[in-house]
Amino acid sequence: MSPPSIPLVVLAAGLGRRFGGPKQLAPVGPHGxxxxxxxxYDARAAGFSPIVLVVRDEIEKVLTAHVERSWPRSLPVMFARQAAPAxxxxxxxxxxxxxxxxxxxxxADDLYPATAYAALYAHLAGTGETASQHAVVGFSLGAxxxxxxxxxxxVCQGDQDGRLIDITELVVRRxxxxxxxxxxxxGTTVPLEWASTVSMNMWGFRQSMVGHLERAVDRAQHAPGGGEVIxxxxxxxxxxxxxNEPIVVLSEKGNCLGMTHGEDLPQLVKQVSQLVDQGDRPSRLWPSGDQLQGGGGHKGDRHQ
Known part of the structure; x- marks a missing residue:
């Protein structure tokens, strides 16, 4: 039996206000x-397919050109447009x-460990008790x-069975x-530990979550003042x-490296370089013989 096709939605439509520009386009690797x-690369290795890139109009052409220039055609990619930053x-x-x-x-602006993709795919592809469970990958705050x-x-709170019981988005300061x-x-201040479990927005959802998202967004659109729904x-x-839709916390020991502010970029580039030098990341992601997305003959419209 072939493994199930499980899409990976990559949120690449952010404005990057605190970063000072589109973080999605910032080069971090040894070859840009x-x-x-x-x-x-990690999603493909774990089994996810297709990759659904959610973009905004201002960067869609640039990202499309990058994908066609850099990614193999054997990796199915679809583009979806978010009309407004909602x-x-x-x-x-x-x-x-x-x-x-x-x-x-x-x-799109976090470097998750490859092991996290593998664990998330295994959960979503599982049967039995896990078949009805959503999942969130939990990282230690310090990582x-x-x-x-x-x-x-x-910031996540779980029960003794490893299920999520609450999550609250906080602004964390050193x-x-x-x-x-x-x-x-x-404006309430909450003390945190370096070992506190946090979500880095790496989720595994059953299809039923689409309905929950639709209802939440619809309520916000009809509420006075509207507003973003996260x-x-x-x-x-x-x-x-x-x-009766439990959410399992998949604990991940690896680091999740992300960019929030412009000054984070040099540190991230340095850490990626160290991962490559240590052999934890390949120097080049795609084999030179792997045909690229722009190699011709691609069928269908990938944009919506």
Whole structure:
């Protein structure tokens, strides 16, 4: 039996306000690789297919050209446009026509460990008890900190069975003596530990999540003032409701390297270089003989 086709939705439509530009286009690898390139490489190795890139109009042509120039044609890629910056829940829905089965979601501006993709695919492809369970990959907070600036993290609380019982997005800041504190949207300060479990927006969802996202986005669109809808808030609402859709926390020991501020880029480039030197990342991602996306004869319209 062939392995199931599980789409990976890559959220690449962010504006990069704190970074000062489109983080999706910042080269981080030894040969100018983008974080997106590492995402595609690891996702393909884990078994995910197709890759659904959610983009905005301003960078769609640039990213399309990059994919056609750099990615192998053996990797199915689809593009979906997010019309306006309405949050990560709305971004996922931009690719809903491809989400007819279980699917995964990741950010385009984070370098997740390859082991996390493998664990997430194995969970979504599993049968039995796990067949009805959503999943979030949980990282230690310390393993997700690159620079010294404030960052947003979804702080997770789980039960003794490894199920998520709550998630709250906090703005995390470093303090004196390597202390960490988080601030809620209402301004409440929360002390945190370096070992606190956080979400880096790496999710595995069953198809039923599409309906939850649609209802949450629809409510926001009809509410006074509208506003963005983010995935952690939809998940928190799901956990608080009378649902029988558990969310498993898949604990990951590796580092998740991301970019939030412009000054994070040199540090990330240095860390990627170290991973390559240590043999933990290949010097070149795609074999030279692997035909690229732009090699001609590609069938169908990949844009929607």
């Amino acid at each position: 690789e983008l974080l997106l390139d590492y995402t595609a 949050g990560t829940a709305d971004a996922v829905l931009a690719g809903r026509s491809h989400l007819t089965t279980s699917f995964a979601v990741v950010n 997700s900190m690159v620079g010294n600036g404030p960052v947003k993290r979804g 303090g004196a003596n390597a202390s960490l504190t988080g601030m809620t949207a209402s 995935l952690p808030d939809v998940v928190a609402e799901l956990l608080a409701g009378p649902t």
